Amino acid sequence: MIGARVFVVLLVLPAAACFSPSGGPAGATDPTSTSTSTSTATSSGPTTSTSTTTPEPTSTSEGTSTGTSTTTPVDPTATTSLDEATTTTTTTGDETTEPGTTSSTTTTTTMGPMPECGDGMVDFGEMCDDGNDIETDACTSLCKPPKCGDGLLHINEECDEVGENCMSCQRQWMQVFVTSTQMDGDLGGLDGADKVCQQRAADAGIQGRFKAWVSTDTQSAGARLQHSTRQYKRLDGAVVADSWLDLTDGTLQNEIDVDENGESAAQMTGCGTCEVWTASKTNGDGDYSDDCNGWGISAILQGRVGECSLKDARWTDGCGTLGCIMTARLYCLEQGLVP
Template sequence: MIGARVFVVLLVLPAAACFSPSGGPAGATESTSTSTSPTPSTSTLTEGGPTTSTATTAPGPTSTSDGTSTSTSTTTPVDPTSTTTLDATTTTTTTTGDETTDSDATSTSTSSTTSSTSTGLASECGNGMVELGEVCDDGNDIDTDTCTSACKLPKCGDGIVHADEECDEITDNCMGCQRSWMQVFVTSTKSSGDLDGLDGADKFCEQRAANAGIQGRFKAWISTDMQSAGARLHHSTRPYKRLDKAVVANSWADLADGTLQNEIDIDENGDSAAQMTGCGACEVWTASKTNGDGGYSDDCNGWSISALLYGRVGECSLKDARWTDGCGTLMCVLNARLYCLEQGLAP
């Protein structure tokens, strides 16, 4: 609150008629302006009607510490024929910075800011609704289906192996997201004969490949007495190679003819799994004949039990028929490796 000092000086003219020293008639109009400023000024009006006014001005604007100044001007009209002083009109002007407010005529301007709030949902990939910035949204975070977890359509070159692709990487074995040859490895880790069935054996291969950063779909070369490896796996017309690019076979037909061009003794990490050769050096669960047929009852009850049963094994250090068949059986409670073959989409 800013206080203002108001100085009001009221002058009462004598009731008796006054004569001008110069001999002028009574009733002449005289206007006197008195200021308390260092240099007072007085003005006399001889025209304009029988009205006498006295204006008193405060010494100067009153300034406060917050930069606000206030000045007050008081005008008192006087009837020259009466000793009665008319009501005074006081106008107070307050100046703050660049703005001036007249208390007699105050104009208030209200500025309102209208904010626009969007009532729509923010874009959220995976909520099943195609929103701004999204090309698709199938409501899940699976990259390999018809819409990626980034809500984009699958395409070759995005680094994800989609359903219609065999690979998506920059290597000499991936041209147009199709393989030039199929990859083969033996697992670096072992498992008992309880693999949780054939599906569990395939997942074992997939996990080893994923852990090593190998793209592609992999299944295990393994059979039961009800389902053979030859019936489960893709028969590729392209070569099968180890991860060191050594050729294992030129095609499925070559793979299943009884012998291999090179042993499948390189694991998913590119390391050698066999330190010596011969049955028992690098045992692999197979229960499969060289042509991929099964039919052996030694399959740990469909690779689901690890106690008091046996499973047929192959040998990764060899490239003759014993690579898959010919090294006998192993108790299912013991551990052996798996052969993992990449699966193609086309012959």
């Protein structure tokens, strides 16, 4: 009897394995089965959903059921039980990385323009960068602060050149020349006359700041120009005057007949040989009304002239007037930072 009971048990246990707990055949789908899937996309955070399949009453065939799938959102914070099937998929772009694999992303960084002097930013190796290439301001085109001896004329320098007339970037004497070019009486006013002198010097490679010896009936040369205590010399080195007082005492030591190129502007002497617009007396006063309407009109007016071939009073006054439609030269005197 004991042996018989054991045999029965052995037969019953395998039989139980052939049936599902609900009494259906092995492998049949549970009438209500739950699966959870989690998907992670690059465009949003994780999304968890529960899919519940309920078989139709008439759709069961040989243990296979076909039903309607209903997706119900599940709280992302919910805990998934160990016996639920969970599949996690990470998607980057159009590619899907299976669980357990590692996806690497390559980032390409596009570099901006290379640093350069003049971009307004102080980069490595630069001492300054003001965003321009103006040599006379506080930062040169080489992105270095100005200094005496760099060959550039800065706002706090009278000169920066090699020669006996430039010591520690200060003039030993002031330079004087007569322009090589001639122009009518419409000079663009006093400012325009000064620009002519500055341009003539620059074109000839002469460092310094220059203004024109010319007056109007409201503003005189004596009021516009610096009264230097240093000598005034032509570009060939000849002394014109020992100081402003000597320049305006009525006569000159030498004629101002050398132009910005170092060439003689007068081949003969006398009024009419080398006419220069002045409208100025020997002392620098400008009480004359013959100034081509403030050097702004080249019409049927008159402008008072001097003579560059002479060193007496006629160098600036005494040779009469010239029609403003005619042409004449200008005297240009260097201006220092200090008298």
